[in-house]
Amino acid sequence: MLDDTARYVVLKPGVKRQEFEQAALAVGLVKHREREGDGQKESYQQIWATQDEENSVHYVEDPLSGTTFFSIRGPKQQSLVFELARRVWAFAPEELIELAQEAETHDEQVKAVFRLAVANPRYQPDVFNVFSVYATKPPNPLLRAATLNAIGYRCWPECIPLLEGVARDDADAQVRQTAERLLPYLRQAAERANRPQ
Numbered sequence: 001m002l003d004d005t006a007r008y009v010v011l012k013p014g015v016k017r018q019e020f021e022q023a024a025l026a027v028g029l030v031k032h033r034e035r036e037g038d039g040q041k042e043s044y045q046q047i048w049a050t051q052d053e054e055n056s057v058h059y060v061e062d063p064l065s066g067t068t069f070f071s072i073r074g075p076k077q078q079s080l081v082f083e084l085a086r087r088v089w090a091f092a093p094e095e096l097i098e099l100a101q102e103a104e105t106h107d108e109q110v111k112a113v114f115r116l117a118v119a120n121p122r123y124q125p126d127v128f129n130v131f132s133v134y135a136t137k138p139p140n141p142l143l144r145a146a147t148l149n150a151i152g153y154r155c156w157p158e159c160i161p162l163l164e165g166v167a168r169d170d171a172d173a174q175v176r177q178t179a180e181r182l183l184p185y186l187r188q189a190a191e192r193a194n195r196p197q
Helices: 017-026 077-087 093-102 106-119 125-136 141-154 157-169 173-194
Strands: 007-010 030-035 044-049 056-062 067-073
Touching (some): 007 106, 017 044, 017 056, 017 077, 067 077, 067 106, 093 106, 093 125, 106 125, 125 141, 141 173, 157 173
Antiparallel strands (some): 056 067
């Protein structure tokens, strides 16, 4: 599970790594590290920080979700999101929900649910509603399974009842197995969330 204290912004297709680098430099960020990915399971990452090192920005090209995004932690989170999103083409949160609701093809729908998962580390009722529909309504079992995997990207404990229902009731054996495989991870996330700090 990814850090849920950070703010995540999904970049639109076509935004190049160099464009993000130019935007980061323009807002005064300093690149600290770069990690090459393998293009299949390991993501490519750049770690940036403000001059005072109180804010960090992670640029990620994630092959698992098929998205490119950045996350920001620190006291200047809101202003950095605004400044970077002004300079690179990024999805607004409400736009991601609209795209998921309007997606027509299988590929568009899969991309939409993964973008929603990446952009929302914390439970959001509107996003949950999209996940719930995509996990239970489409006739295509591949889309239902892909939605479950998107849910597993964040492991929101609030999705446990949804996955339990899918594991019990879905008509497709592989979809049921996907839900069963993900349930322990969501339960672990629920246990962590309920531990006293």
